[in-house]
Amino acid sequence: MAQESIDEALSGDVSPADSGERPSYFLESLERGLNVLECFDAQHPVLTLSEVATRLGIPRATARRVLLTMTDLGYMAQDGRNFSLTPRVLSFGFSYLRNLPLPRVAQRHIEKLSLDLGEAVSVSILDGDRVVFISRTASPRLLNMAISVGTSFPAHATSSGKVLLANLSAERREAFLATTQLLPYTKDTVIDRAVLGRELDAARERDWAVSVGELEGGMLGAAAAIRTRSDTVLGAVTVELPATRYTGSELETILIPRLIECARAIAVDSLT
Amino acid sequence: MAQESIDEALSGDVSPADSGERPSYFLESLERGLNVLECFDAQHPVLTLSEVATRLGIPRATARRVLLTMTDLGYMAQDGRNFSLTPRVLSFGFSYLRNLPLPRVAQRHIEKLSLDLGEAVSVSILDGDRVVFISRTASPRLLNMAISVGTSFPAHATSSGKVLLANLSAERREAFLATTQLLPYTKDTVIDRAVLGRELDAARERDWAVSVGELEGGMLGAAAAIRTRSDTVLGAVTVELPATRYTGSELETILIPRLIECARAIAVDSLT
Known part of the structure; x- marks a missing residue:
């Protein structure tokens, strides 16, 4: 536990929003990332940065960082202004189902x-x-x-x-x-x-x-x-x-x- | 674009690790979260905090924050020291497939x-x-x-x-x-x-x-x-x-x- 507290203090990965009603461990950008993944659904397979920001009610800059990070990691594909999911997202659900x-x-x-x-x-x-x-x-x-x-x-x-x-x-x-x-x-x-x-x-x-x-x-x-x-x-x-x-x-x-x-x-x- | 830069400066959601070789928009904690999701696979349906940290080579405190955030968000279930995925992770892959x-x-x-x-x-x-x-x-x-x-x-x-x-x-x-x-x-x-x-x-x-x-x-x-x-x-x-x-x-x-x-x-x- 002591080691964890030290690691946590050193990680410096705490966003200001954490100081609100969320517990101190809560990772806002992880929540936003998962929200972005979920907002690409059957009715919205392709979304622009602005559309993601509007749908989730988050700043454009935040939506941009999430979308670009996801694209770098291979979960999202970008075509001009349009973003869509890649087959890589299948790995989550199916590793669950396989078990x-x-x-x-x-x-x-x-x-x-x-x-x-x-x-x-x-x-x-x-x-x-x-x-x-x-x-x-x-x-x-x-x-x-x-x-x-x-x-x-x-x-x-x-x-x-x-x-x-x-x-x-x-x-x-x-x-x-x-x-x-x-x-x-x-x-x-x-x-x-x-x-x-x-x-x-x-x-x-x-x-x-x-x-x-x-x-x-x-x-x-x-x-x-x-x-x-x-x-x-x-x-x-x-x-x-x-x-x-x-x-x-x-x-x-x-x-x-x-x-x-x-x-x-x-x-x-x-x-x- | 100007608005994005302002939003970005205000968001304050930049972790120190971003200043390394990653682009400035890159969200480290989002990457870690997705890595944690992927590390629950057919061979490892149930993992403890320490096992996640060891498998990914990340500090225990980081693994802990990701796992607790995921649990709060309903993607992960905790049973004592053990964590496993919930059916909610299915939503990612299948919204992709449905499209x-x-x-x-x-x-x-x-x-x-x-x-x-x-x-x-x-x-x-x-x-x-x-x-x-x-x-x-x-x-x-x-x-x-x-x-x-x-x-x-x-x-x-x-x-x-x-x-x-x-x-x-x-x-x-x-x-x-x-x-x-x-x-x-x-x-x-x-x-x-x-x-x-x-x-x-x-x-x-x-x-x-x-x-x-x-x-x-x-x-x-x-x-x-x-x-x-x-x-x-x-x-x-x-x-x-x-x-x-x-x-x-x-x-x-x-x-x-x-x-x-x-x-x-x-x-x-x-x-x-």
């Missing part, structure tokens, strides 16, 4: 279910207050949800989010319900903490959950928990489809049992 | 070829002196190359690297041959610049290339260029397999024609 056994184990099971149902099937896990897709099949349908591995959604508005939140420890579940801002994405999004709590109770009991039009109008999500015999929930198997495709009773008699069956097969494989 | 039309167009074509050949098939592109896999099918074989989307290899030692280097502009090709360190990965890796230059000439003429044991002993790579009618090379379709699976003549009469056919189908689809 998860779940996507490897799950893939053949969700591909089988996807063929049977004629729908895209996914596996998702919880990351804080969001669900993140870590496996997904290509959809055989023309009409497709714009979901790929890496896509994330607010947990409270999705079926997989409900089934995963339902299986948190009592402590973490309480913390989620107490602190998360429950934004309404449609008029049907459950934003009442007591109502959501009861939905989580039900999801915990059944090991499945649905979300009808809560993230997007007309869309139905259904998810089953991947639960091992030691009662650990590894993730959720989910489908999203137009709500008109199944009636309420078909949902419970046809779709949900298939999801549960797939989730169980993945859980069994995950133990071997 | 590439090629993986979407290529997927069904390489899945078809993969079924026909009984081998994993990939699409790769060039990133500096490395080839990066941007699409890949699941392999039906038990014995598998540890390759996933995001994996990269040194271009000079791979079949896709050769076919992509061969199609660079004369200027960029010269720069590659003049400046890239051609490391020998096996005794068969071509590290003689003149010999590699002649191989690239051949690859340019035929639109395909092979690499026999140049990246790993006993492994054969074969790749065909995805070339549009306007003579743009979008990427390469590749297979890697044990060199014993095809004789030299079977390679040219069976495997290569299928790769070329697949590459042409992708090129045609990419134009529509």
Whole structure:
């Protein structure tokens, strides 16, 4: 610890902004760099320096330093005034994915279910207050949800989010319900903490959950928990489809049992 | 420009290390942060502060600041002394991939070829002196190359690297041959610049290339260029397999024609 304090004093790498509400170790320029990386998204694959500065609300000079540093390091490509990401950024996400056994184990099971149902099937896990897709099949349908591995959604508005939140420890579940801002994405999004709590109770009991039009109008999500015999929930198997495709009773008699069956097969494989 | 200089002077975000050989805009702590992200790889999914410091050759205090900042920002999870990546890092790579039309167009074509050949098939592109896999099918074989989307290899030692280097502009090709360190990965890796230059000439003429044991002993790579009618090379379709699976003549009469056919189908689809 003493050595760390000395190193820290010597490093001199503290920006003035650190003296604000951030802890003293906090590296502002690292945060800005990661924010810049994230601001190149599907809707904004190419951005100018000014656009990055505007989107993030940071000075042009700061945006410039981040973009030029990233370009030097090979994460960003510059073409005149335009900046875009390079394939090198793939190394982050995929080194993470390669370390998860779940996507490897799950893939053949969700591909089988996807063929049977004629729908895209996914596996998702919880990351804080969001669900993140870590496996997904290509959809055989023309009409497709714009979901790929890496896509994330607010947990409270999705079926997989409900089934995963339902299986948190009592402590973490309480913390989620107490602190998360429950934004309404449609008029049907459950934003009442007591109502959501009861939905989580039900999801915990059944090991499945649905979300009808809560993230997007007309869309139905259904998810089953991947639960091992030691009662650990590894993730959720989910489908999203137009709500008109199944009636309420078909949902419970046809779709949900298939999801549960797939989730169980993945859980069994995950133990071997 | 004047405004930028003023902003820059005011930002005060310059670390002493910047005054070395790095340009004045260079953000050391951003580089360190990205280095830390990259040092969590398939072989090292969990690392302690000391391990990160040792692997990167940086002071413990620096590693500590980066790891704690990343944890605050949600990219890193801490469990006692252990740090690991969170699903949030997926957002970088996949926002890049979502913006590439090629993986979407290529997927069904390489899945078809993969079924026909009984081998994993990939699409790769060039990133500096490395080839990066941007699409890949699941392999039906038990014995598998540890390759996933995001994996990269040194271009000079791979079949896709050769076919992509061969199609660079004369200027960029010269720069590659003049400046890239051609490391020998096996005794068969071509590290003689003149010999590699002649191989690239051949690859340019035929639109395909092979690499026999140049990246790993006993492994054969074969790749065909995805070339549009306007003579743009979008990427390469590749297979890697044990060199014993095809004789030299079977390679040219069976495997290569299928790769070329697949590459042409992708090129045609990419134009529509």
